Amino acid sequence: xxxxxxxxxxxxxxxxxxxxxxxxxxxxxxxxxxxxxxxxxxxxxxxxxxxxxxxxxxxxxxxxxxxxxxxxxxxxxxxxxxxxxxxxxxxxxxxxxxxxxxxxxxxxxxxxxxxxxxxxxxxxxxxxxxxxxxxxxxxxxxxxxxxxxxxxxxxxxxxxxxxxxxxxxxxxxxxxxxxxxxxxxxxxxxxxxxxxxxxxxxxxxxxxxxxxxxxxxxxxxxxxxxxxxxxxxxxxxxxxxxxxxxxxxxxxxxxxxxxxxxxxxxxxxxx
Ligand code: DGL
Numbered sequence: 001x002x003x004x005x006x007x008x009x010x011x012x013x014x015x016x017x018x019x020x021x022x023x024x025x026x027x028x029x030x031x032x033x034x035x036x037x038x039x040x041x042x043x044x045x046x047x048x049x050x051x052x053x054x055x056x057x058x059x060x061x062x063x064x065x066x067x068x069x070x071x072x073x074x075x076x077x078x079x080x081x082x083x084x085x086x087x088x089x090x091x092x093x094x095x096x097x098x099x100x101x102x103x104x105x106x107x108x109x110x111x112x113x114x115x116x117x118x119x120x121x122x123x124x125x126x127x128x129x130x131x132x133x134x135x136x137x138x139x140x141x142x143x144x145x146x147x148x149x150x151x152x153x154x155x156x157x158x159x160x161x162x163x164x165x166x167x168x169x170x171x172x173x174x175x176x177x178x179x180x181x182x183x184x185x186x187x188x189x190x191x192x193x194x195x196x197x198x199x200x201x202x203x204x205x206x207x208x209x210x211x212x213x214x215x216x217x218x219x220x221x222x223x224x225x226x227x228x229x230x231x232x233x234x235x236x237x238x239x240x241x242x243x244x245x246x247x248x249x250x251x252x253x254x255x256x257x258x259x260x261x262x263x264x265x266x267x268x269x270x271x
Pocket of ligand 1: 008009010012013038039040041042070071072073074121124152189190191192
């Protein structure tokens with residue numbers, strides 16, 4: 001038995017972990033942020049796969065049986081290869097899940113106009129994963145995407161509330177909405193973006209819903225554990241949560257409070 005592993009390039013996955021803690025408070029979690037190498041969003045397919053695989057191997061060695069890639073970029077660029085190529089080499093009892101599919105499964109339900117906009121990193125947009133996945137569940141929904149290349153860096157460096165930071169965010173949101181004036185739903189397709197959700201709400205028309213993934217992914221994990229009782233038995237329950245970072249742990253602990261309300265005392269690791 002082991003904790004459920006939660007991985008992100010940096011702090012963004014904490015917005016997902018926060019919702020896991022609400023719905024699954026009795027479970028143990030082990031969070032890993034690869035802050036030293038964030039952002040992943042502008043990196044190549046090969047590098048995102050290499051970094052993500054290293055993180056997954058690390059978390060498996062720490063005893064995790066189930067890992068959630070709480071990062072859209074890693075889910076878009078590395079998840080399929082990890083599931084199809086890497087997992088079969090280490091036996092058939094460990095699982096790695098992502099955040100794109102659970103979001104794609106429900107996002108069409110939010111949109112009466114059947115026009116959904118996605119804000120995401122360059123890597124996620126270029127992979128076209130959201131378009132492909134949403135079409136599987138909601139063939140009538142039109143998907144519009146806008147890459148936001150600077151947002152993760154702004155958020156990681158706590159500059160998203162500066163005038164310059166807000167101007168970059170506003171420009172990208174406007175570019176998305178200009179693609180079709182019937183877009184009524186915006187999915188924040190990057191786990192860092194809930195940090196700027198309230199600001200985005202102030203700059204979009206009132207009828208446009210701004211949806212973040214945390215609750216959606218957490219509900220999907222609850223459902224997964226119900227449907228896979230053998231895996232549920234492998235997940236340790238003690239209500240404990242631990243944090244690992246590839247950067248300076250003091251900086252991590254301080255900055256992570258923006259994303260996560262609980263006290264954090266992280267440990268440094270090297271991948
Ligand atoms: N939180 C990651 C995501 O959901 C950020 C990726 C990055 O590091 O650029 O895509």
